[in-house]
Amino acid sequence: MVPLSYYLVLSGFLFACGVTGFLIKRNIITIFMSIELMLNGVNLSFVAFAAHWHALAGQVFVFFVMVVAAAEAAVGLAIIIAVYRTRETLNVDQVNLLKL
Amino acid sequence: MTSSLNLWLIPVLPLAGAAINGFFGKKSSRTAVSTIGLVFPGAAFLWALLVAFRFSSLPQIPYQEYVAHWIRSGSFTADFSLYLDQLSLVMLLVVTGVGFLIHVYSVGYMWDDPSYYRFFSYLNLFMFFMLTLVLANNYLLMFIGWEGVGLASYLLIGFWFTKDSAASAGKKAFIVNRIGDFGFLIGLFLLIQHFGSLNFTQVFDQVRPLAPETTGAGLLSAIGILLMVGACGKSAQIPLYVWLPDAMEGPTPVSALIHAATMVTAGVYMVARSHVIFERAPQALMVVAVIGTLTALFAATIGVAQTDIKKVLAYSTVSQLGYMFMACGVGAFSAGIFHLMTHAFFKGLLFLAAGSVIHAVGGEQDMRKMGGLRSYIPWTFLTMGIATLAIAGIPPLAGFWSKDEILWQAFSSEHGSWVFWLIGVITAFITSFYMFRLLFMTFFGDYHGAQVDEHGHAHAAHGHDDHGHGEPHESPMVMLVPLMILALLSVVGGLVGVGNRFEHFLAPVFGHGATEAAGETASHFTEYLLMGISVAVAFLGLIVAYVLYVSKPYLPQKIADALGSFYDAVLNKYYVDELYAKLFVKPLIDGSTSILWQGVDRKVIDDTVNNAADGARHVSEEVRQMQSGNLRSYAGWIAAGSALVIAYMIWLGVGR
Numbered sequence: 001m002v003p004l005s006y007y008l009v010l011s012g013f014l015f016a017c018g019v020t021g022f023l024i025k026r027n028i029i030t031i032f033m034s035i036e037l038m039l040n041g042v043n044l045s046f047v048a049f050a051a052h053w054h055a056l057a058g059q060v061f062v063f064f065v066m067v068v069a070a071a072e073a074a075v076g077l078a079i080i081i082a083v084y085r086t087r088e089t090l091n092v093d094q095v096n097l098l099k100l
Numbered sequence: 101m102t103s104s105l106n107l108w109l110i111p112v113l114p115l116a117g118a119a120i121n122g123f124f125g126k127k128s129s130r131t132a133v134s135t136i137g138l139v140f141p142g143a144a145f146l147w148a149l150l151v152a153f154r155f156s157s158l159p160q161i162p163y164q165e166y167v168a169h170w171i172r173s174g175s176f177t178a179d180f181s182l183y184l185d186q187l188s189l190v191m192l193l194v195v196t197g198v199g200f201l202i203h204v205y206s207v208g209y210m211w212d213d214p215s216y217y218r219f220f221s222y223l224n225l226f227m228f229f230m231l232t233l234v235l236a237n238n239y240l241l242m243f244i245g246w247e248g249v250g251l252a253s254y255l256l257i258g259f260w261f262t263k264d265s266a267a268s269a270g271k272k273a274f275i276v277n278r279i280g281d282f283g284f285l286i287g288l289f290l291l292i293q294h295f296g297s298l299n300f301t302q303v304f305d306q307v308r309p310l311a312p313e314t315t316g317a318g319l320l321s322a323i324g325i326l327l328m329v330g331a332c333g334k335s336a337q338i339p340l341y342v343w344l345p346d347a348m349e350g351p352t353p354v355s356a357l358i359h360a361a362t363m364v365t366a367g368v369y370m371v372a373r374s375h376v377i378f379e380r381a382p383q384a385l386m387v388v389a390v391i392g393t394l395t396a397l398f399a400a401t402i403g404v405a406q407t408d409i410k411k412v413l414a415y416s417t418v419s420q421l422g423y424m425f426m427a428c429g430v431g432a433f434s435a436g437i438f439h440l441m442t443h444a445f446f447k448g449l450l451f452l453a454a455g456s457v458i459h460a461v462g463g464e465q466d467m468r469k470m471g472g473l474r475s476y477i478p479w480t481f482l483t484m485g486i487a488t489l490a491i492a493g494i495p496p497l498a499g500f501w502s503k504d505e506i507l508w509q510a511f512s513s514e515h516g517s518w519v520f521w522l523i524g525v526i527t528a529f530i531t532s533f534y535m536f537r538l539l540f541m542t543f544f545g546d547y548h549g550a551q552v553d554e555h556g557h558a559h560a561a562h563g564h565d566d567h568g569h570g571e572p573h574e575s576p577m578v579m580l581v582p583l584m585i586l587a588l589l590s591v592v593g594g595l596v597g598v599g600n601r602f603e604h605f606l607a608p609v610f611g612h613g614a615t616e617a618a619g620e621t622a623s624h625f626t627e628y629l630l631m632g633i634s635v636a637v638a639f640l641g642l643i644v645a646y647v648l649y650v651s652k653p654y655l656p657q658k659i660a661d662a663l664g665s666f667y668d669a670v671l672n673k674y675y676v677d678e679l680y681a682k683l684f685v686k687p688l689i690d691g692s693t694s695i696l697w698q699g700v701d702r703k704v705i706d707d708t709v710n711n712a713a714d715g716a717r718h719v720s721e722e723v724r725q726m727q728s729g730n731l732r733s734y735a736g737w738i739a740a741g742s743a744l745v746i747a748y749m750i751w752l753g754v755g756r
Contacts, residue, residue, distance in 0.1 A: 019735075019739045022732070022735055023732050023735055023736050023739065024732075092731070092732070096729070098729075
């Protein structure tokens with residue numbers, strides 16, 4: 001059996017990748033995907049713990065996260081398309097109308 | 101009938117008058133203000149008279165009256181309680197009687213003043229505090245009155261506060277008095293510490309069994325000297341006398357009431373009231389006597405060269421107060437109180453008459469610009485002449501009896517010495533000289549003021565500027581009647597002291613101790629000899645003044661020239677004010693400026709606050725950069741923060 005720590009290291013690696021991507025990328029789509037990466041990193045640790053402790057709560061959480069992520073993808077992509085249509089760019093640094 | 105005297109009415113009546121005039125006087129007519137201002141002190145005077153009539157039938161003397169609960173802390177009590185014995189009765193009658201007369205006089209004197217109501221309100225307030233001082237049955241309540249009269253004095257000296265000199269004279273009086281009060285307060289603290297009470301009866305009952313501190317100075321001497329410091333401030337003795345001459349900036353009735361007849365004698369009253377303590381502290385008595393004697397001589401010599409009519413009287417007051425302290429200092433408290441009483445009559449009269457003179461010549465106070473007023477204002481001249489004879493000690497007027505009593509006691513009492521007597525006699529001569537000088541300069545010779553017949557129409561044209569005074573004119577009856585009554589008192593007031601009757605009256609308070617014994621042992625021949633000498637010097641002063649200022653008016657200038665720098669020193673009041681300014685005021689101001697203001701306030705307090713604010717601003721300016729509006733930088737902060745938290749958790753886990 002694969003030890004718990006392996007899953008956790010992988011989960012942390014995925015999450016860190018997500019964070020890094022979120023921080024350094026300018027393209028909204030990439031940022032969006034980085035968020036998905038972070039969510040899935042978390043999902044991985046949830047299922048790993050659930051399996052380790054033989055508890056179902058973690059798996060239930062994963063479903064919730066997936067549902068939310070799907071909804072978020074639907075709404076988020078719609079927003080991105082709307083943004084692209086009005087601004088003709090996907091660079092977040094140029095989407096700064098609300099900034100002081 | 102003998103149940104209660106309702107003593108509390110006496111101070112409260114003037115307080116009511118002060119409140120009514122103070123709150124409603126501004127909108128009332130002058131007549132209403134004067135009615136209120138006179139009726140309340142007048143009622144207090146009548147009540148005091150009633151008390152005096154019932155005094156002999158009192159079952160117990162001292163009579164004490166509890167008015168209200170005040171301070172009770174552990175075993176220490178100080179209530180609003182009043183105390184009446186022979187001493188406070190004399191003070192009561194002097195304060196209400198002379199006070200009422202001066203109120204009457206003020207109606208005439210202050211009639212044209214725009215702040216008429218304010219004047220009467222303050223004057224009544226003064227009466228309230230003075231009566232509290234006199235009637236208090238403990239030192240703390242006395243101290244309230246003591247401070248209160250100081251307040252009233254401050255308000256009234258600075259009555260014409262738009263005049264710079266008046267405002268600063270008021271401040272000077274207040275500050276100099278604070279120095280004295282400091283000593284007084286420390287004395288009271290010592291009393292509380294060692295006797296656990298400030299109540300007169302309780303303190304004195306504990307002090308009485310103590311032996312006199314003949315060898316070395318102990319607790320009682322310390323208390324006595326500290327109380328004397330307080331008395332020095334209030335009663336203008338060396339070294340704290342400097343405020344009184346400046347206090348003459350106030351209206352003349354104020355000078356008469358507060359700075360001659362009543363308030364300044366509070367110190368004498370306090371020392372006499374504490375006689376039980378002083379009698380057991382010979383060193384403290386010696387201090388009192390020396391200060392009194394020196395002040396008497398010192399102030400009298402300054403008075404010789406003054407040209408302002410009120411300043412002469414002010415220095416004369418300081419000098420006469422010195423006499424009273426000399427009397428207390430040699431253990432002759434009743435003589436001191438006797439002089440206090442007669443002095444209230446004739447000095448009050450002198451000030452009121454001087455006010456009448458000033459009124460007559462349109463506000464002029466310089467005696468060199470007066471002269472020959474005898475024919476213009478005969479009544480003022482007559483009354484002032486009587487007062488001058490009285491203060492100079494010409495028999496059989498009031499001043500003679502009391503001054504002679506003091507000089508005799510100074511010579512014969514066990515605490516006395518011929519030195520005190522000699523200085524006292526010299527002072528008596530100087531007193532007589534400068535008082536007759538004042539009289540002659542003011543009323544004799546030719547009028548040196550603005551001459552109507554010389555300047556004619558030119559003066560009439562400026563009539564309004566000079567209060568419309570063309571020619572010196574007599575004051576109205578409302579001012580003259582108090583003058584006449586006081587003149588009568590100045591004539592007969594001394595007779596109560598003939599044959600030691602006054603002393604016998606006060607004997608229950610002061611005891612028959614040393615004074616009487618001395619009086620019996622010394623030969624009558626000595627007594628009459630000394631009396632003769634003091635009468636002789638009084639007449640000598642009169643004659644010298646007459647020669648110098650009436651028959652040979654060119655002589656004073658010659659003498660002044662001959663004396664040279666000494667005359668300058670006297671003319672400039674021995675430069676005491678300048679000395680104090682150099683020794684105390686300037687170092688104090690410099691110290692306050694460089695250390696307290698620039699050093700402590702600016703460098704420490706202000707800089708602390710400013711630096712705290714500056715620091716907060718600098719930090720904020722740096723921290724503000726974080727709130728850039730850049731989402732990714734926020735995310736970065738969040739990530740860094742969570743990384744920190746996680747690192748901490750891991751460290752915790754590893755540590756465990």
